[in-house]
Amino acid sequence: MRGAPGASASRKAVSAEWVRVGRHAASEIFLPDPRVALAQGMIVWRDGLVYLEGEAGTASRTVTQRTVRSVRLNAGEGIDIGPYRLEAIAAPAGYDGAVSVELAHALESAPDLKARASRLTLASLGLAKRPIAWVVFLMVLALCLVIPAGRVLHMPWTPAADRAGVTDRAWNPGPLMLAHQTIATRCSACHQVAFAHVRDEACLECHAKTTRHDGAVLAHAGLLAGERCTTCHLEHKGTKATHRDDDGFCVACHRDLRAKVPDAHAMNASDFARDHPAFRLTLREGDAVRRVRMGEGAISQQTHLEFPHAKHLDPKGVKSPDKGRVKLDCSSCHVPDASRRSFEPVTFAQRCQECHTLQFEPAVTAREVPHGKPADAAMVIDEFYANLALKGTPDSFQKAFGVPGEGLLRRVGDPSEAQRRNALALASAKAKRVAVDLFEVRACKQCHEVARRDVKGAPPRWEIAPVTMNRRWMPHARFDHQAHAQQKCGDCHDVARSKASSDVAMPGIAKCRECHGGSRPVEGKITSNCMLCHGFHDSTERWDPGFVPRGPARVAEDRDAR
Amino acid sequence: MRHSSILEYAHFRWFKGAAALCAGAAVAYLWHNPPIKPYGGTWLGYTLGTIAALLIVWLMAYGVRKRRYRSRMGTVQGWLSAHVYLGTALVVIATLHTGFELGWNVHTLAYVLMLLVVASGFYGVYLYLRVPGAMTDNLGDDTLQSIVLRVADIDREMRAKAMSLPDALLALVDFSIAGTRLGGNFMRVVSGRDPACATAAAVNRWSSTARGALAGSGNLEREVFGLLLEKQQLLERARRGLRHKALLDLWLYAHVPLAFMLLAALAAHIASVFLYW
Numbered sequence: 001m002r003g004a005p006g007a008s009a010s011r012k013a014v015s016a017e018w019v020r021v022g023r024h025a026a027s028e029i030f031l032p033d034p035r036v037a038l039a040q041g042m043i044v045w046r047d048g049l050v051y052l053e054g055e056a057g058t059a060s061r062t063v064t065q066r067t068v069r070s071v072r073l074n075a076g077e078g079i080d081i082g083p084y085r086l087e088a089i090a091a092p093a094g095y096d097g098a099v100s101v102e103l104a105h106a107l108e109s110a111p112d113l114k115a116r117a118s119r120l121t122l123a124s125l126g127l128a129k130r131p132i133a134w135v136v137f138l139m140v141l142a143l144c145l146v147i148p149a150g151r152v153l154h155m156p157w158t159p160a161a162d163r164a165g166v167t168d169r170a171w172n173p174g175p176l177m178l179a180h181q182t183i184a185t186r187c188s189a190c191h192q193v194a195f196a197h198v199r200d201e202a203c204l205e206c207h208a209k210t211t212r213h214d215g216a217v218l219a220h221a222g223l224l225a226g227e228r229c230t231t232c233h234l235e236h237k238g239t240k241a242t243h244r245d246d247d248g249f250c251v252a253c254h255r256d257l258r259a260k261v262p263d264a265h266a267m268n269a270s271d272f273a274r275d276h277p278a279f280r281l282t283l284r285e286g287d288a289v290r291r292v293r294m295g296e297g298a299i300s301q302q303t304h305l306e307f308p309h310a311k312h313l314d315p316k317g318v319k320s321p322d323k324g325r326v327k328l329d330c331s332s333c334h335v336p337d338a339s340r341r342s343f344e345p346v347t348f349a350q351r352c353q354e355c356h357t358l359q360f361e362p363a364v365t366a367r368e369v370p371h372g373k374p375a376d377a378a379m380v381i382d383e384f385y386a387n388l389a390l391k392g393t394p395d396s397f398q399k400a401f402g403v404p405g406e407g408l409l410r411r412v413g414d415p416s417e418a419q420r421r422n423a424l425a426l427a428s429a430k431a432k433r434v435a436v437d438l439f440e441v442r443a444c445k446q447c448h449e450v451a452r453r454d455v456k457g458a459p460p461r462w463e464i465a466p467v468t469m470n471r472r473w474m475p476h477a478r479f480d481h482q483a484h485a486q487q488k489c490g491d492c493h494d495v496a497r498s499k500a501s502s503d504v505a506m507p508g509i510a511k512c513r514e515c516h517g518g519s520r521p522v523e524g525k526i527t528s529n530c531m532l533c534h535g536f537h538d539s540t541e542r543w544d545p546g547f548v549p550r551g552p553a554r555v556a557e558d559r560d561a562r
Numbered sequence: 563m564r565h566s567s568i569l570e571y572a573h574f575r576w577f578k579g580a581a582a583l584c585a586g587a588a589v590a591y592l593w594h595n596p597p598i599k600p601y602g603g604t605w606l607g608y609t610l611g612t613i614a615a616l617l618i619v620w621l622m623a624y625g626v627r628k629r630r631y632r633s634r635m636g637t638v639q640g641w642l643s644a645h646v647y648l649g650t651a652l653v654v655i656a657t658l659h660t661g662f663e664l665g666w667n668v669h670t671l672a673y674v675l676m677l678l679v680v681a682s683g684f685y686g687v688y689l690y691l692r693v694p695g696a697m698t699d700n701l702g703d704d705t706l707q708s709i710v711l712r713v714a715d716i717d718r719e720m721r722a723k724a725m726s727l728p729d730a731l732l733a734l735v736d737f738s739i740a741g742t743r744l745g746g747n748f749m750r751v752v753s754g755r756d757p758a759c760a761t762a763a764a765v766n767r768w769s770s771t772a773r774g775a776l777a778g779s780g781n782l783e784r785e786v787f788g789l790l791l792e793k794q795q796l797l798e799r800a801r802r803g804l805r806h807k808a809l810l811d812l813w814l815y816a817h818v819p820l821a822f823m824l825l826a827a828l829a830a831h832i833a834s835v836f837l838y839w
Contacts, residue, residue, distance in 0.1 A: 117744035
């Protein structure tokens with residue numbers, strides 16, 4: 001029997017009824033190969049060697065076959081059993097037969113586990129971190145930086161990028177305030193130069209009329225040199241407002257003004273509750289303006305108008321010509337204006353004339369003289385009586401002049417010279433008397449300062465002192481009456497007992513401090529910082545007098561060749 | 563001697579450092595009174611942003627230091643401890659830098675990517691605290707290679723013994739030897755299981771097959787079955803070991819690419835801020 005190539009042949013003598021061939025260790029012909037069945041077959045003697053195969057006709061792995069084969073082993077003939085070759089050979093003496101067994105096909109060793117355990121790590125499976133990292137890095141860089149930057153750096157891919165939606169809108173850090181949202185997509189409207197702050201010129205294109213904070217007087221000090229609009233006005237911070245809302249910027253200078261500008265004359269202020277000067281009222285008298293600090297005694301302003309609030313606010317009411325007693329209150333004369341921040345000017349025609357009529361001959365007519373120039377009023381009186389003298393009916397004539405008669409032109413026949421002179425004298429005398437009465441006794445004198453100037457040979461002339469009505473007591477502060485609508489007028493303006501219009505009933509800082517605290521929140525007080533009452537761009541000089549917009553108020557285009 | 567993890571390195575030196583950094587940033591943020599509102603463009607915002615950007619660059623430099631075997635600049639272990647703690651502090655620094663001003667833009671993209679990177683890092687720390695212990699429990703003194711060799715030995719022994727077994731049983735043994743595989747695809751490596759494992763199938767079918775086969779195999783059959791079972795257990799341990807190693811690597815497939823996305827988004831953030839200054 002020969003085994004694997006190279007192995008020496010071995011001989012085996014067997015004596016049995018049948019010779020088992022197979023993988024079973026007890027087989028006489030032991031074929032140790034998995035490709036051979038456990039009991040592959042047997043060799044029997046039937047007049048020669050016959051090989052029989054039983055149940056497992058073929059290799060061990062397959063389904064049982066029931067064929068029974070028999071093959072006579074003639075000398076020189078061989079059969080294949082799995083990988084073995086069985087050949088009958090000449091039997092040596094004393095033996096019935098002999099076979100040679102040779103391993104024809106060596107068993108290929110099945111690849112062991114190592115060969116089927118090759119891809120054990122993620123990297124060996126083809127997943128690699130470095131290429132993935134490179135790809136995503138370049139992708140984000142392109143989509144978030146390089147492509148959107150095309151617009152501001154004037155790169156050629158910008159139109160395609162705009163169509164694809166990969167624009168620098170992704171760089172927008174927050175919403176714009178409402179008023180700027182019309183230019184929300186034109187970043188270049190404000191961001192005109194790359195890598196530079198938003199320039200004042202960009203703002204001034206539309207806001208050209210913005211004024212300075214320090215006026216002409218202090219311009220020399222260059223207080224705000226180096227500051228830009230965006231020092232205080234920050235966009236992309238929400239839809240409400242852009243400017244800072246704290247005191248810091250104000251207090252930094254106003255805490256100690258003379259440290260910045262030695263000749264400044266305003267008082268220092270740093271906090272409304274703790275460090276704010278008493279208010280200064282701006283009083284106008286004619287063309288003169290004077291500013292008076294409150295708190296140093298009563299203040300009065302000469303108005304040249306005789307007006308006692310006390311009488312008009314009498315709880316028992318005032319006598320009206322036709323309505324009996326009428327009770328007046330503040331809103332009877334002081335009507336809010338359209339913005340409701342302040343009040344309409346009190347005019348005689350709208351607020352006073354209903355009771356203070358300017359009738360001059362109530363027996364005859366309800367006409368009133370015009371409330372205007374004294375000469376006009378005198379003229380009306382004069383014309384009236386002249387008219388009566390010329391055309392008056394007997395009834396009116398009698399009532400007006402107190403003597404019977406009628407108008408000159410009504411009489412029959414031409415008037416004589418004496419009659420004409422008479423009529424003229426009558427009318428002139430009456431007109432003068434009535435005028436004097438009106439100006440100096442009954443009407444004008446009631447409220448105004450009336451001065452008469454007699455002119456030789458002409459009717460007297462009256463002059464009435466101009467009335468000063470002050471409507472802006474504190475021009476540097478912003479007060480909104482609508483915000484204070486829940487208060488009663490008298491809470492701040494104590495005029496109930498005022499007998500003269502020269503009384504100034506403006507509230508002082510103590511009155512405001514009853515409700516308004518300072519910049520730091522205090523329980524029970526309204527937290528009030530500088531911005532609540534004061535503005536910043538309050539002077540009358542333009543921020544940049546030399547600025548000339550590039551076009552009529554429009555938004556800046558993309559930067560042209562510069 | 564108890565194992566000292568990277569979190570405890572040098573008596574928590576880097577934990578203390580990172581905590582001090584966070585505390586300093588928080589105090590500065592609370593004390594700072596910005597004109598309008600806090601955001602990245604106040605002087606404190608610029609400071610925190612610079613610190614955060616430098617931190618990000620240094621954190622990514624860990625990959626470089628890890629590969630410089632000759633470097634004496636600290637130890638990799640120390641670098642890793644610092645990497646973990648300062649990476650956590652980065653979340654605080656960057657959040658204060660934003661002033662909580664977030665929106666749908668590239669700036670918040672960078673912020674979100676940073677959060678994702680740190681979150682994946684936290685997961686990595688968790689893995690490194692749990693998995694090595696599980697690896698030791700699983701493999702003990704063995705290594706993956708030694709297990710594979712043991713399995714090969716068992717295969718040989720099994721084959722030799724099964725030669726005397728009925729064909730059906732030999733067939734099962736051959737099936738196990740020829741068909742068993744380790745790893746090979748992503749799911750098998752990461753899950754640590756092979757649903758179609760030939761050895762497991764052979765084990766499952768052994769009893770029924772043995773009943774139907776020739777009687778008289780007796781002890782041999784039980785021996786071979788024992789070897790098959792032992793092989794199955796070794797394979798399970800090997801696969802679990804593969805899963806452990808894969809897990810220790812898998813999280814980096816998120817951590818590293820996200821970090822590079824962050825780097826790109828950070829560049830876009832900084833460039834766009836100064837372009838539209």
